[in-house]
Amino acid sequence: MEAAGSRVHLDNGGRAVLHPLARQAVLQALDDGWADPRRLHAEGRRAARLIDGAREAVAAVLGARTEEVRFTPGHTAALHRAVVAGAAGRRRAGDRIVVGATERAAVLHAAELAGEPVKVPVDVLGRVDAEAFAEAVAGSGVALAALQHANGEVGTVQPVERAHEAARAAGVPLLVDAGASLGHVVVPGTWDLLAADPADWGGPSGVGVLAARQRVRLAATGPEDPEPWAPGGVSVPLAFAAAVALQAVRADLDEAAARRRSLVDRIRAAVADVPDVEVVGDPDGRLPHVVTFSFLYVDGEALVTELDREGFAVGSGSACTASTLEPSHVLAAMGVLTHGNVRIALDRTTTPDDVGRFLAVLPGAVSRVRERLGVHGL
Amino acid sequence: MEAAGSRVHLDNGGRAVLHPLARQAVLQALDDGWADPRRLHAEGRRAARLIDGAREAVAAVLGARTEEVRFTPGHTAALHRAVVAGAAGRRRAGDRIVVGATERAAVLHAAELAGEPVKVPVDVLGRVDAEAFAEAVAGSGVALAALQHANGEVGTVQPVERAHEAARAAGVPLLVDAGASLGHVVVPGTWDLLAADPADWGGPSGVGVLAARQRVRLAATGPEDPEPWAPGGVSVPLAFAAAVALQAVRADLDEAAARRRSLVDRIRAAVADVPDVEVVGDPDGRLPHVVTFSFLYVDGEALVTELDREGFAVGSGSACTASTLEPSHVLAAMGVLTHGNVRIALDRTTTPDDVGRFLAVLPGAVSRVRERLGVHGL
Missing domain, CATH: 3.40.640.10 (Type I PLP-dependent aspartate aminotransferase-like (Major domain))
Structure with missing residues (x-):
């Protein structure tokens, strides 16, 4: 696998x-x-x-x-x-x-x-x-x-x-x-x-x-x-x-930041095309390497696991730990969806190809998890 | 040095x-x-x-x-x-x-x-x-x-x-x-x-x-x-x-313990021959690798430093840290000398030759520190 x-x-x-x-x-x-x-x-x-x-x-x-x-x-x-x-x-x-x-x-x-x-x-x-x-x-x-x-x-x-x-x-x-x-x-x-x-x-x-x-x-x-x-x-x-x-x-802080910022921009744009998704956080005043989004009708853990199977390790807010399964207090304080959450934090070594492959796999993974939960045709 | x-x-x-x-x-x-x-x-x-x-x-x-x-x-x-x-x-x-x-x-x-x-x-x-x-x-x-x-x-x-x-x-x-x-x-x-x-x-x-x-x-x-x-x-x-x-x-716990116990016995015997010394701790019911002694008319730190110069790293009870210069509460509780204290803890790799060289150097180091403190002919 x-x-x-x-x-x-x-x-x-x-x-x-x-x-x-x-x-x-x-x-x-x-x-x-x-x-x-x-x-x-x-x-x-x-x-x-x-x-x-x-x-x-x-x-x-x-x-x-x-x-x-x-x-x-x-x-x-x-x-x-x-x-x-x-x-x-x-x-x-x-x-x-x-x-x-x-x-x-x-x-x-x-x-x-x-x-x-x-x-x-x-x-x-x-x-x-x-x-x-x-x-x-x-x-x-x-x-x-x-x-x-x-x-x-x-x-x-x-x-x-x-x-x-x-x-x-x-x-x-x-x-x-x-x-x-x-x-x-x-x-x-x-x-x-x-x-x-x-x-x-x-x-x-x-x-x-x-x-x-x-x-x-x-x-x-x-x-x-x-x-x-x-x-x-x-x-x-x-x-x-x-x-x-x-x-x-x-x-090389600035170069690494610029490189990752443009990769995050690409992810933000692509993810917004997935149906029923909310991209979370300040689009401008933000860290260069972090992007978070939440999918309706999806369980965050299930999506992390599905993506893991496909070869991609992602986080899921503070909720995604084996020990703390409570919804993220950060997302709750922002008044945004606390479930179906995925966090991407790019490494300095993350390549455009890595991101491209991830974006190619993501919509299918979301669909499969939704299907399993009985959410069809949304 | x-x-x-x-x-x-x-x-x-x-x-x-x-x-x-x-x-x-x-x-x-x-x-x-x-x-x-x-x-x-x-x-x-x-x-x-x-x-x-x-x-x-x-x-x-x-x-x-x-x-x-x-x-x-x-x-x-x-x-x-x-x-x-x-x-x-x-x-x-x-x-x-x-x-x-x-x-x-x-x-x-x-x-x-x-x-x-x-x-x-x-x-x-x-x-x-x-x-x-x-x-x-x-x-x-x-x-x-x-x-x-x-x-x-x-x-x-x-x-x-x-x-x-x-x-x-x-x-x-x-x-x-x-x-x-x-x-x-x-x-x-x-x-x-x-x-x-x-x-x-x-x-x-x-x-x-x-x-x-x-x-x-x-x-x-x-x-x-x-x-x-x-x-x-x-x-x-x-x-x-x-x-x-x-x-x-x-x-190989038992072999390592036996080996170190006999080296400690040798140290205990040799150190007892140095003038004005107190060998501290239970001679029998003790750890196999630890031996502590206290010298009259000697400052523990000075002795640690003198031995260090000769190529030997030793401790000095809990007192021998750069940050805590208080006398050891352990030695105080035992009612023994709290100054002039040296602790030896042998590693599993310590050899009889290491111990022999240490014992050859120790009496001279003690004498030199005593001389420097103006303690002569004791």
Whole structure:
């Protein structure tokens, strides 16, 4: 069923195909950086140099200082820590947390630990109203605000510059979740806290990035730990590989973005011709490589499985995991179809031929799933 | 200063030299298991098979069921989760947590979140009194008990079988921290919760093991998460490599233990001849590969640095990290010297020649450090 050689992987959001240089970097650092970087001997110091170099490289891409960048066990952990410790560090100001309605579950969950967060709604394209966000941030007792740079499910880019302006005016730190954007587009420096996801840019999974401007106070959230953002430390090889991959994708960011943007345009146009489909997300202010659509009368999982059989790996919003079968809260917040959803996230290596073959197969796959569900002649 | 070819690494506790098969396994799984195991397509299912196989392999070594074994971002995370969720799952019984005095900081800290834990003291060899532990567990309102199988700093093995007997009689779940023992000695099946550390047995760091018998209730400790023990998931390559390394070291566990035990006996005997030294830990009921000693009139860090210059990497209890410069709480609980401490943890590959060279260099290194501190003629 699965002709291994001809597989096309179009589910690169949050977990892209590993960049070849990242693979090489893991290997190198398994040899040079296996020791504990907190130890004082030569092996420990060598591991510490690798991780410090990795922090420096990520910081350079972010426009931050090396000491402002830390590695965590993953993107989820970085978001959680940023919200919890960022809010705790501002306990005196209050305990309200302002979030966009389509933030990652980790942000929403961490914010709920401090009480009911103030959720700023998004429009049908998935974009928060910058005015409403500014107003919420200026409210009383706000400890922290969080807004993603771009939504990984639907690709919509958020007005983080304006949100940061408003947050600065109100003296509220802004957490920008760059988990779906760093490595694909330039991330503006308008953040106080930032989280990013190496697995999304072709680095390994199992490591995340948390950056905090030196002016931001991150409170201890439990008993003393020298590295509360990564208790016990992170994998040096994974952190090193994350930085190597980021440097590599940064080198031709614009070309890769332009190439993928035009492939996505082609997909958007072709998919709109399939009967009873809704293409989701902002057609212009969006990530270059992500496109999401929802089909009426189709079960998202069934379509993922059908396409998989044909040799194409696609995602299905946040709903498409074996463990979470709930409808996507992102699509729900946008007020669009939450079922029959398919997400395409193109890799840097995705070719026009890959896309052409996918588009040739898609309408038939949709029809077959609809037929199986007894939906005929629509 | 550092003749790279001739380095001898004797600081393998908690971070052993990577097993060659683990390195190979990381590579293989970077190629086969880079995808998200929660996704439904072929790439995701392949990653899921790798991680399920890894769980099965670890479970077989532990004498557990596959579904009882989970991977976490590290040993520290496993301990934290076991204590917090294990105690929360027994909220009805009470909120007291019984711990050995020399448990890892992660256990002590997690236990403190629920209030002041009941600490069962250890004797001068680092061993808890089994009677006192049993008595504490039988007390009222005890939610959970935690005892390490062996202490990684001093090597002393704890009476976990008797502790488990007492815990069972009291209906209290026992967490056994096998972080310093699994992969080196047979870990008895007398546990309800178990944490272990792949980096300690030659697997990679950045992944941990948490096992929980099916009868144990682990309560949710925050908002819903399908995998609360590893939010966002763990690295499949690291988990796979951890399991491969465990299988490999398990294959000749007894031979490797006997070989290292005799090398440690040799070190214990030779070190006792250095003036003003205290060899720490149980001489008999101990891990086969760990030996700790403390020198009067010596600063532990200075000695680590001096030995490093001579080409030998050693540890220095929990105190020897660049970030935590506090005296070891383990040594303090045992009532022994907390300064001038050196820990040797032999790798499976450590040779008699390595040990001979170390023992030839040690007395001179101690003398030089003492001289520098102005301690003459002692």
